[in-house]
Amino acid sequence: MTQYFNPFVIPFTVGVLLLFGICVFKWVRWVRQFDRLQRTLLRKNILSWKFIPAIWEVVFEVLFHRKVFKRSFVLGYMHTSIALGWFLLIVVGAIEASTAIAGSHPLWVPIFFKYFGKELPHFQGELFFNFLMDLLLCFVLSGLLLAMSKRIYSQVVGMKKATKHVLFDKFTMISLWLIFPLRLIAESVTANRYHNGGFLTQSLGELIRNIFPIVSQNAFWYFETTWWLFYSLALGIFFTAMPFSRYMHILTEPFLIYFRRLGIKEDNKPTGFTKFELSACSRCGICIDNCPLFKELNITDVQSVYLLREIRYKRLKEEIANNCLMCDRCVVDCPVGLELTKIRRQTRYKKELDTAGNYKYVDDIQPFNAIGRVAYYSGCMSHLTPGIAQAMYHIFEAAGQKYWHIDAEKTICCGRPLLQQGFEQQATDLRRKNTALIRESNATMLVTSCPICYQSFKKEYKLNIPVMHHTEYIDKCLKEKKISIEKQDLKVAYHDPCELGRGCGVYKAPRNVLKKAVKLVSLKNEKDKSLCCGFNLGNTAIEKEDQKKIRDAALQNLLRKKPDIIATACPMCKKALMHGVDNQVKDVAEIVSENLQK
């Protein structure tokens, strides 16, 4: 056994032991902090078949970084070369060691195999292993080169803005960067002496022999173990710093993917699962580039990457938490698939300000008997764009559908705007009243015109009837031939509202409807990549002038193909867009109602 020991393995071994000790301690603590629902799901599904797709996803996301590749090839290559390359270096190294050494050997041997294997007898496939290990090291080093140039000029990997890291992250990053060049040098020096290198390490070894005179060449030999010690130190430092730095994501993400497959989700309050999410953020900064606050207002310190970091290090400032449109654009981009908007909402919780019983006044509203009717909830904002409700009346009548307009006169808010600002109890109060009203009415279905309400009814309410946005309802009526429309020769650009599109995944219904009524043009940024109108209720930190800049960017995207009309499906977006443009801005319902066939 002693032939496989040299003091230089100590930093590495200590680092690995610390790393796994700290990680296991953290993970166990986080799992114990799961709330009841999350714990039930974990217990119920822990040994289910969901294990298999989770492994699949771990391989594709953690090793291959599939979602990063989708974003940009170079960026994907950078991440994959380091992750997959390093992983394979460890795996192939372990295979090589067990091929070369009969019987057991300490765990560090594969990591320092070139050193410990230098005087072993030749074994089958030695040349192949030498070649493969060098190839893998090349692969990692190429990624490293990209990573370094990204720090200087982020456009190299297709990013407009790279994350601005804290000092500790930079320190850990440099220790990671040093690992591979040091390994290369250590292996080359050993290869120089024992001729056991591959195409890269052997050549570099020969180069050292040829460039330096005989004295310094010998000096390289005397310091052989010193180079290996440096390599081991870099590993040890990196492993010890890892659980406290952004690199914790490497080991946390597989667990997060598995938990997500078991059905575990973020709750309204932060739990142990949130801690897994916070640590699974790699701070890659992909969330920054498409953030409207960065693109239009050049605000660079509030994006999700910084939010998560500040929460994790327990020093979050309110200004960061509040300055976000909650448009979900970063959620689409996040390669780890974190529930960024939900985590942000947790941080806005207002504690003692969130008093109960503020809305006793809504209790006076009497229930309505709506048996056989569709309940129509136009939402607060529709009261500023009454054309939408008028159009819906028209459509209901044409479809021969009796309806009940819940908030025709007195409006009870759906509660989502309060929830977005962290007033949970108050939002619950409003939800309770609305739920009671809708249940007692015995209506057959709920149709809503406002995507904010729609998302609320879909996700936060527990109603016993189907909930539809009006575009979905119109689409259904058209398919069932309850109504029919005449096609007009007009070019229309459709603006996807954040809450309807990214929030609820309704992309098809409004397009189906519009294609039957007009000529729909395609846009550069649409569907899940659509631009926010800037007036989303999520943000209370920016002022109207700034909101207008974001709106103008959205308009620019819409106007590129010179449409006759801009269509949208949200009263808020309509109100926002119509004041910034000469073209007509119409809701999908209005376009349909104008072109109904009698």
Add this chain to the structure above:
Amino acid sequence: MIDFGYQINKGRTINLDVDRAPLKELEKVVPSFQSCIRCGSCTATCSAAQFTDFNIRKIHTKFSAGLHDELAEMLKPCMLCGKCTLVCPRGVNLRALVVNLRKILKEKEL
């Protein structure tokens, strides 16, 4: 003296030299607060005002004058729906105003 049925109001004094700190604090987080022209559009469109005597303009005016009593209670009916913010001709961020006002009043225990 002949009584014509009119009377002159007794002189009323409002002390405006009150603590301006809460106002300054609000103006810092919601700068648009200063552009208000007291037109009352916000109050006219308010959802909560359909049910109660909730009056955001009144709250606004009282707060600017440093009259803090009962303001916290008066702010409670707001549902944060945001119609007021959309109709404001001066671009006052009224939702931010309500959220921050609730917070400032709580912090200062007013």
